[in-house]
Each structure stands twice: as C-alpha cells, then as structure tokens.
Amino acid sequence: MNKKDNVLIIGVGLCGSLLALRLAQRGFKVEVYESRPDLRKVDISAGRSINLALSDRGLKALRLCGMEEKAREICIPMYGRLMHDKQGNTFSSNYSGREGEYINSISRGDLNALLLNEAEKHENVTIHFNKKCKKVDIENTTAYFKDTETNEDFSEKATVIFGADGAGSALRKSYISERKFLFSYSQNYLNHGYKELEIPADKNGNHQISKGHLHIWPRGDFMLIALPNMDGSFTVTLFLSYDEGEFNFNNLTSEEKITEFFQKEFPDALVLIPNILEEFTNNPTGPLGTVKCSPWSYQNNLLLGDAAHAIVPFYGQGMNASFEDVFVLDEILNHFERSREIESWETVFKAYQKTRKKDTDAIADLAIDNFFEMRDHVANPLFKEKRKIEMDLEKHFPNQYFSKYSLVTFNEHIGYQEAMNKGRAQDKALLNLIADDEVHTHLNMTKDELEIILEKVNKQTEEILQEDKIAGL
Amino acid sequence: MNKKDNVLIIGVGLCGSLLALRLAQRGFKVEVYESRPDLRKVDISAGRSINLALSDRGLKALRLCGMEEKAREICIPMYGRLMHDKQGNTFSSNYSGREGEYINSISRGDLNALLLNEAEKHENVTIHFNKKCKKVDIENTTAYFKDTETNEDFSEKATVIFGADGAGSALRKSYISERKFLFSYSQNYLNHGYKELEIPADKNGNHQISKGHLHIWPRGDFMLIALPNMDGSFTVTLFLSYDEGEFNFNNLTSEEKITEFFQKEFPDALVLIPNILEEFTNNPTGPLGTVKCSPWSYQNNLLLGDAAHAIVPFYGQGMNASFEDVFVLDEILNHFERSREIESWETVFKAYQKTRKKDTDAIADLAIDNFFEMRDHVANPLFKEKRKIEMDLEKHFPNQYFSKYSLVTFNEHIGYQEAMNKGRAQDKALLNLIADDEVHTHLNMTKDELEIILEKVNKQTEEILQEDKIAGL
Numbered sequence: 001m002n003k004k005d006n007v008l009i010i011g012v013g014l015c016g017s018l019l020a021l022r023l024a025q026r027g028f029k030v031e032v033y034e035s036r037p038d039l040r041k042v043d044i045s046a047g048r049s050i051n052l053a054l055s056d057r058g059l060k061a062l063r064l065c066g067m068e069e070k071a072r073e074i075c076i077p078m079y080g081r082l083m084h085d086k087q088g089n090t091f092s093s094n095y096s097g098r099e100g101e102y103i104n105s106i107s108r109g110d111l112n113a114l115l116l117n118e119a120e121k122h123e124n125v126t127i128h129f130n131k132k133c134k135k136v137d138i139e140n141t142t143a144y145f146k147d148t149e150t151n152e153d154f155s156e157k158a159t160v161i162f163g164a165d166g167a168g169s170a171l172r173k174s175y176i177s178e179r180k181f182l183f184s185y186s187q188n189y190l191n192h193g194y195k196e197l198e199i200p201a202d203k204n205g206n207h208q209i210s211k212g213h214l215h216i217w218p219r220g221d222f223m224l225i226a227l228p229n230m231d232g233s234f235t236v237t238l239f240l241s242y243d244e245g246e247f248n249f250n251n252l253t254s255e256e257k258i259t260e261f262f263q264k265e266f267p268d269a270l271v272l273i274p275n276i277l278e279e280f281t282n283n284p285t286g287p288l289g290t291v292k293c294s295p296w297s298y299q300n301n302l303l304l305g306d307a308a309h310a311i312v313p314f315y316g317q318g319m320n321a322s323f324e325d326v327f328v329l330d331e332i333l334n335h336f337e338r339s340r341e342i343e344s345w346e347t348v349f350k351a352y353q354k355t356r357k358k359d360t361d362a363i364a365d366l367a368i369d370n371f372f373e374m375r376d377h378v379a380n381p382l383f384k385e386k387r388k389i390e391m392d393l394e395k396h397f398p399n400q401y402f403s404k405y406s407l408v409t410f411n412e413h414i415g416y417q418e419a420m421n422k423g424r425a426q427d428k429a430l431l432n433l434i435a436d437d438e439v440h441t442h443l444n445m446t447k448d449e450l451e452i453i454l455e456k457v458n459k460q461t462e463e464i465l466q467e468d469k470i471a472g473l
Numbered sequence: 474m475n476k477k478d479n480v481l482i483i484g485v486g487l488c489g490s491l492l493a494l495r496l497a498q499r500g501f502k503v504e505v506y507e508s509r510p511d512l513r514k515v516d517i518s519a520g521r522s523i524n525l526a527l528s529d530r531g532l533k534a535l536r537l538c539g540m541e542e543k544a545r546e547i548c549i550p551m552y553g554r555l556m557h558d559k560q561g562n563t564f565s566s567n568y569s570g571r572e573g574e575y576i577n578s579i580s581r582g583d584l585n586a587l588l589l590n591e592a593e594k595h596e597n598v599t600i601h602f603n604k605k606c607k608k609v610d611i612e613n614t615t616a617y618f619k620d621t622e623t624n625e626d627f628s629e630k631a632t633v634i635f636g637a638d639g640a641g642s643a644l645r646k647s648y649i650s651e652r653k654f655l656f657s658y659s660q661n662y663l664n665h666g667y668k669e670l671e672i673p674a675d676k677n678g679n680h681q682i683s684k685g686h687l688h689i690w691p692r693g694d695f696m697l698i699a700l701p702n703m704d705g706s707f708t709v710t711l712f713l714s715y716d717e718g719e720f721n722f723n724n725l726t727s728e729e730k731i732t733e734f735f736q737k738e739f740p741d742a743l744v745l746i747p748n749i750l751e752e753f754t755n756n757p758t759g760p761l762g763t764v765k766c767s768p769w770s771y772q773n774n775l776l777l778g779d780a781a782h783a784i785v786p787f788y789g790q791g792m793n794a795s796f797e798d799v800f801v802l803d804e805i806l807n808h809f810e811r812s813r814e815i816e817s818w819e820t821v822f823k824a825y826q827k828t829r830k831k832d833t834d835a836i837a838d839l840a841i842d843n844f845f846e847m848r849d850h851v852a853n854p855l856f857k858e859k860r861k862i863e864m865d866l867e868k869h870f871p872n873q874y875f876s877k878y879s880l881v882t883f884n885e886h887i888g889y890q891e892a893m894n895k896g897r898a899q900d901k902a903l904l905n906l907i908a909d910d911e912v913h914t915h916l917n918m919t920k921d922e923l924e925i926i927l928e929k930v931n932k933q934t935e936e937i938l939q940e941d942k943i944a945g946l
Contacts, residue, residue, distance in 0.1 A: 427944060428944035470855075473845075473855065
C-alpha cells in the first residue's frame with residue numbers, strides 16, 4: 001500500500017464518487033470509470049429511485065469527507081411516517097422521541113453531482129464517463145472496458161481495483177466467472193416489484209401534502225409511499241406483487257383496472273397524481289433484490305456498496321450503508337497507517353471485510369423486516385402502542401432508551417448488527433409485555449410510570465438476549 | 474398432464490433413479506440421461522462420499538416404491554454417536570431413547586445400483602449413460618447433450634424435464650443463463666472442506682471399532698467422523714478449515730505436518746488408518762456448500778434433489794431430503810389425479826414447491842446448525858446433560874417427547890420446518906431450564922421426576938413459541 005499506487009474505481013454512483021473523493025483526499029492517484037454519461041450533463045434518472053433517505057450513518061461519512069454541510073443544503077427533513085388509510089384519514093408516527101432526530105429526503109442525482117464536483121477538484125482524480133466495464137482479470141487487476149460512444153474496447157491495469165459498480169457489478173460477475181476461489185453468493189428477489197409515480201407541486205410550487213413526513217399507504221400485501229422533493233413534488237413508489245393477489249403488476253394492464261385499483265385502495269393519492277395512467281404504463285417496474293456475497297476481496301480487488309451488498313429499500317439505508325462502507329474502509333486504512341506497517345491491500349481488504357460484513361448482512365435482513373413493518377404492521381394496534389411507548393421513553397429518557405429504529409438510523413457509532421440484535425430483543429420484550437398486559441399506557445404518562453416500563457423492558461430484553469445466548473451454546 | 478407425456482430426467486443419481494422408478498410405476502414414459510458411466514459397471518466413487526445415512530424420511534420414499542426391504546438388506550444400523558477425545562477415551566450418546574429408532578449407514582453406490590436395477594425392469598424407462606447435459610432450452614423443454622464417449626452433440630425435446638442432476642445442475646444453470654424470469658439463488662460455502670480416508674477391516678474382515686455407532690472426534694474448530702461399511706471398513710471424513718487455525722488444508726502439505734496433526738488430535742484414529750499419508754495426499758479436498766433457489770420450476774421444467782437444494786452433510790439428511798422430494802411430488806400427483814381435473818405440469822410443479830420449499834429451506838439451516846453441534850457442542854457439559862434428559866424423556870414418555878433430532882430424523886410424518894421450529898424452541902427451553910438450575914438430574918431418574926421435567930419443558934417451549942409469534946406480529 002503506497003501513495004503511488006494506481007487506484008482504479010469502477011462506477012461513480014453514490015458509493016464510487018464518495019470513495020474516489022476520500023481516496024483522493026488521502027493522496028492516492030485515482031482513475032474512475034463509469035458506464036453511463038455524466039449525470040450533470042444528461043438526464044439519466046429514468047427508472048431509478050430519484051430520491052433517497054439520508055440519515056446519520058451517511059452523514060457521518062459525508063462529514064469525514066467535508067461534504068456534510070453541502071449535502072444538508074439539499075435535504076428535506078422527514079420527522080416521521082404519515083399513514084393514510086383507505087378513507088383518506090391519516091395518523092402520524094415520529095421516527096424518534098428525541099429532538100433533532102429525523103431522516104432526510106434527498107435527490108440521488110443532486111447529491112451525486114455534489115460528490116462528482118468535489119472529487120474532480122482533486123488533481124489526482126480522473127473520471128471517465130461512457131466507459132462500460134465488461135469484465136475484470138482479477139489475478140492481474142486489469143479491467144476491460146467498452147467505450148459506449150466509440151464502441152472501442154480497451155483495458156486498464158491498476159495496482160488495485162474497487163468495484164463500486166452497483167447491484168449488477170461487473171467485478172462481482174468476474175469473481176463468479178473466473179472460478180479462482182470458492183465464492184459464496186446469493187441474489188434473492190421479493191415477490192414484489194416497484195414502480196415510481198409523481199405527485200407534482202401545486203400551482204405555486206408548494207408541496208400538496210406534508211413535506212415533513214414520509215407518507216405511507218399501508219395495505220397489508222402492498223403499499224404506496226411518497227418522499228418529498230425540493231421542487232414541491234413527491235416521488236411516489238408503489239410496491240406490489242408481480243403475480244399474487246387480486247391486483248398485481250401482471251394483471252394491472254388496462255386503464256380501467258389501474259384506475260379501479262387506485263380508486264379502491266388509494267383514493268386520496270389518486271387525486272394527487274394527474275398523470276397516473278401515463279406514468280403507470282410508461283414507467284418501468286423494477287425488481288426488489290438482496291445480494292450478499294463473500295469474500296468481497298480477491299487479492300487486490302474489492303467490492304464496495306451495492307456491488308457487495310445490495311439491499312431492499314425499506315429501511316432507507318441503502319445509500320447510508322454504502323457511504324458507511326467508505327467510512328469503515330477509511331478507519332481500516334488509518335489503523336494500518338498508524339501501526340506504521342507497510343500492509344498489502346489484500347491484508348487491508350480482509351481486515352475491512354472482517355469488520356464490516358456482519359453489519360451489512362444485518363442491514364440486509366433488517367430491510368426485509370421493514371418491508372412487512374411498513375406495508376402491514378404500522379397499522380396493527382399492538383405495534384402502534386409499542387411505537388407510542390417508545391416515543392415516550394425516548395422523550396423522557398433520551399440517553400437511556402433507543403428503539404430499534406433509532407439504533408439503526410440515528411446511532412451511527414454502533415454497527416448494524418449490534419443495533420439489530422439489541423433492537424430485535426427489545427421489540428420482542430416490549431410487544432410481549434404489552435400483549436401480556438404487563439405494561440399499561442394512557443394518554444399522558446408520567447415520568448415515574450414510564451420509568452417502571454423502562455425497567456421492565458430492560459429486564460426482559462436482557463433475559464431474551466441471555467436465553468438466546470444459552471440456546472446457541 | 475397425461476400418461477403419454479414424454480418425461481425426461483437429467484441425472485440418475487440417487488434422486489434421479491428413485492424419481493425415474495416412481496414415475497415409471499405411475500405409468501409415464503421416462504427417458505433418463507446421465508453424464509457418468511453406469512456405476513454398476515465402472516467404479517466412479519472417487520471423491521464422492523461412499524456411504525451415507527439413511528433414515529425414516531428416505532425409507533418412507535423407498536417404501537412407496539417398494540424398495541424398503543431391499544435397501545434394509547444393505548444397511549448397517551447406527552444407534553448413536555460415539556465420541557472420541559484426544560486421549561482415546563470414548564463416550565456414547567444415543568440418537569433416541571425409544572426402541573427401534575436408529576439411522577443406517579449405507580453405500581451410495583450399492584443403493585443407487587438397486588434403484589437402477591429396479592427402474593430398468595420397467596419397459597417404459599430407458600436410461601442413457603455417458604450423456605452429459607450441457608444446457609436446457611427451458612421454453613421449449615429441450616435438453617442439449619454431449620455423448621462423452623463419441624463426443625457427439627444431440628438434443629432431446631420432451632413434454633416435461635426434471636433436473637435431478639445434483640448440486641451443479643445444468644438445468645439450474647440454464648435458469649440463470651436464460652434470464653427469462655427473476656431467479657432467486659444462493660450458493661454458500663463453509664470455510665471448511667472435507668477429505669475422505671479409510672479405516673480398513675481387520676484381518677478377519679471385521680470392523681475394528683464399534684459398527685453400531687457413528688464415530689465422532691469433536692475438536693471444536695474441526696472434526697473427524699467415521700461410518701461403517703458392510704465389508705468391515707469405515708469411511709472416515711475429516712472436516713477442516715481451508716485456511717484458518719494452526720492446522721488447515723492449505724498448510725497440511727508435508728508428511729511430517731499431517732502426521733503431527735493426527736498424532737496430536739486423533740491418535741486413536743491414526744493407528745487405524747494405515748494409508749493415511751497416501752490417502753491424505755491423493756484424495757481430493759471437497760468444498761461444503763449449501764444451494765437454495767426459487768422458483769424450482771419454470772413452465773414444464775422442475776428441479777429436484779440437490780439440484781434444487783444442496784445441503785451440507787451434518788444432519789445426515791441430504792439423501793433423505795431428496796428421496797422425500799419424490800414422495801411429496803407423488804402426493805401432489807395423487808392429489809391432482811383424485812380431483813380428476815386435468816392439470817398442467819406447471820400447476821403441479823407450483824403446488825409442489827409451495828408444499829415443499831419451506832421444508833428443504835429448514836433442513837438446509839438445520840444441517841448448518843449440526844456442524845457446530847457435532848464438532849463442538851457434543852463435548853459441552855450443558856449439551857450432554859440436555860441429551861441425557863432427552864433420552865430419559867423419550868424412554869419414559871415415548872409418545873409424548875420427541876427431541877429435535879428425533880423430530881427431524883424419525884418423525885417422517887411432519888415436515889422439516891415444523892420439526893425445526895418445535896425442536897429449536899424445545900432445545901432453548903431445556904438448555905435454559907438446565908442453565909437456570911430449574912431442572913435437576915441424577916443417574917436414576919424416576920418417572921415422576923421426569924414427568925415434572927416434561928411439564929416444565931412443554932410449558933417453556935409453548936411460551937417461547939408464543940413470544941416469537943407475538944414478536945413477529
């Protein structure tokens with residue numbers, strides 16, 4: 001590992017651009033190759049999620065690179081969920097009982113552009129657009145590209161190659177096709193796909209529904225959500241089965257049926273989406289998949305971000321996890337620099353996976369859990385009572401109680417796995433205490449009453465963790 | 474679905490040969506293609522596990538096909554585990570406290586030959602050896618082969634194609650490469666590989682160690698096991714990490730180091746394996762992988778056995794699960810025949826997966842669990858006390874208590890998933906009752922004492938299942 005090493009990054013999406021920036025800041029010579037055109041010059045948003053949830057883990061990595069403030073300028077805070085029932089009634093549920101804890105709706109393209117601009121300020125970074133990676137010779141750290149404008153093929157050899165090329169990673173495919181080592185790999189699709197629609201701004205350019213919330217229309221087997229954009233519009237996403245249930249993507253093929261579906265299930269949303277038929281028909285239906293694999297690295301090659309761990313979007317953590325990858329890799333680099341040992345990239349990469357993999361596995365599983373939570377549980381009375389108690393506990397004991405959602409989203413100093421283990425045990429404790437009528441709530445709980453609940457929850461949580469530990473021997 | 478349909482089966486290993494036999498018995502015209510030579514004429518055992526554990530689920534499927542008695546003639550019953558410590562001391566642990574519950578060591582090749590002989594008695598079955606399937610055109614149910622003797626390529630069109638072609642299934646690979654549908658797929662390797670060795674028979678052709686046991690040398694991070702063969706020998710298998718720990722497959726490269734390893738860890742086994750150095754050097758090291766996928770079927774194609782769900786060998790259920798596939802498919806066929814509806818194969822295959830997938834997912838996970846149990850937990854005092862209590866409970870309450878091992882292995886009338894859920898909760902209950910000193914045992918427990926334990930275990934198990942249910946909302 002040496003500052004003169006040639007670093008090659010495949011992909012300059014959110015993860016690739018932050019990685020390029022950080023490695024440039026650390027003094028490496030960085031060449032980046034991206035299959036698509038420069039998104040600052042060409043609109044390439046079609047079919048991709050155009051806004052995302054940015055939260056504390058992502059902000060932590062942006063801060064490391066000096067980009068937090070610029071990112072915050074294009075953020076729209078969302079303080080909680082706003083649920084819409086079939087009659088158009090709404091109820092809200094905050095993400096946290098503490099002050100100042102919220103998630104942010106942010107444009108994927110605008111944030112990516114910020115990072116590209118910043119990366120390009122560094123002389124030691126060169127970004128090549130319209131260069132599609134076809135494969136990587138992983139033993140010779142040589143990447144093979146096609147220039148999508150000239151159709152010419154060329155290859156680049158580097159000291160080290162980072163695959164930040166997303167869920168369909170060419171580097172990951174080369175790990176599979178080259179068969180040089182035992183590669184554990186999974187791709188798992190939900191039976192649901194997604195389709196994006198739009199609620200435009202009103203005549204004055206304002207948001208037509210609350211912009212301080214992530215809106216959810218939970219319907220059990222399917223759901224609609226909406227996140228605000230800076231221009232007053234909302235990006236709406238329908239999550240629906242491809243082939244199961246009365247309504248599904250495979251049978252919503254006529255204008256009548258699409259209208260019937262929205263009128264029956266989402267009447268208050270329907271009136272806000274003027275181009276529903278056109279958008280429903282023309283916008284692509286995307287799959288929802290989880291990718292896990294191991295090892296992430298082979299010799300001097302490393303997968304990062306979605307290329308290593310693509311997850312479903314339901315925890316709003318995909319981008320945050322990818323940014324946190326860059327943060328964790330940076331910490332590993334610091335560790336080896338401090339030890340003043342000259343370490344090989346291979347050693348660095350193995351240490352990185354050892355630290356990081358358990359956490360990206362955990363957020364992948366949490367994201368699947370949240371699919372069921374968002375489309376179904378949020379409307380369940382037991383779940384709603386749990387959230388009410390959790391908000392009260394977080395408000396009155398801000399340094400002592402952290403819900404699973406808070407542990408995952410706002411506690412960026414612990415890993416996803418720790419957040420998952422603690423959070424799941426706590427959920428189980430609290431839900432069972434409520435179901436067994438061992439905790440009682442009313443509208444205005446006193447701090448003393450809440451303290452009793454806190455103690456019960458903590459005791460039960462500890463017991464659950466202890467019993468699991470004994471069962472695992 | 475029609476008796477005149479042309480059925481094509483790829484692979485005539487254990488699963489393919491039982492499937493061919495059963496479909497022939499049901500009256501279908503069956504053509505089977507196998508890449509290897511006829512194992513009744515050529516020894517092709519090299520590198521494959523030459524004996525396997527046959528238990529009640531496998532026997533249930535053999536019974537359906539009228540093959541149980543013939544199989545039992547070549548079975549060696551194993552009544553329990555015999556653990557060997559580093560000093561050569563042994564202690565045993567039965568598989569069940571009930572009479573007549575045991576697993577069987579059986580030769581893979583001999584059992585396969587029995588099934589091939591029986592299948593070939595049917596005029597409507599033709600088996601083609603030395604025909605390697607290269608790929609399948611899944612929309613036209615046409616399989617492409619190479620004749621490995623003549624090198625000629627040819628193709629066969631069928632009404633329906635079954636892929637019983639094992640963990641490296643050509644049909645499964647065609648599902649991936651043809652990209653006609655969203656295919657969820659995982660291959661996960663353990664960090665351990667395996668290598669087979671042999672304890673030969675003594676001069677008189679007798680077994681040198683107890684043939685009524687499955688022998689285990691548990692060493693925490695690795696282990697050795699041995700299963701008896703009819704000829705007086707034992708097939709020994711070493712399970713060891715490729716690259717971790719003081720001794721591993723990557724560093725056991727010199728005769729000195731191999732000898733040092735066995736002398737230190739398995740001295741009593743070493744003296745029984747005369748050709749250790751030759752066998753260790755020449756026998757291949759195999760990987761240990763789990764394959765899961767979904768959907769198993771596409772139109773008129775279906776994956777069965779290892780092709781659909783390859784599992785690690787630690788529960789002794791790989792062959793049993795594959796045989797049970799044939800049993801379950803047969804039940805689905807019965808169901809549709811009884812309903813007198815003319816169903817498409819596609820409908821049959823979807824119904825089959827809906828019934829079966831949850832169970833093969835469960836046995837895959839149970840098999841991983843048992844890796845840790847066999848190499849480590851069996852020597853743990855808490856685990857040993859649990860097994861002692863379970864044997865007493867099964868002996869005194871044979872119709873009321875079934876350990877997880879019994880539920881999985883001997884209770885063939887419930888699915889693997891039900892066995893797993895019940896068994897895991899019960900293990901957790903019992904281990905925690907022992908750890909919390911809430912159940913006490915001594916050498917000669919009375920039935921009254923055991924009844925109190927049984928009630929406690931049942932109560933705790935129910936509570937655990939109920940708490941999990943509430944936590945899952």
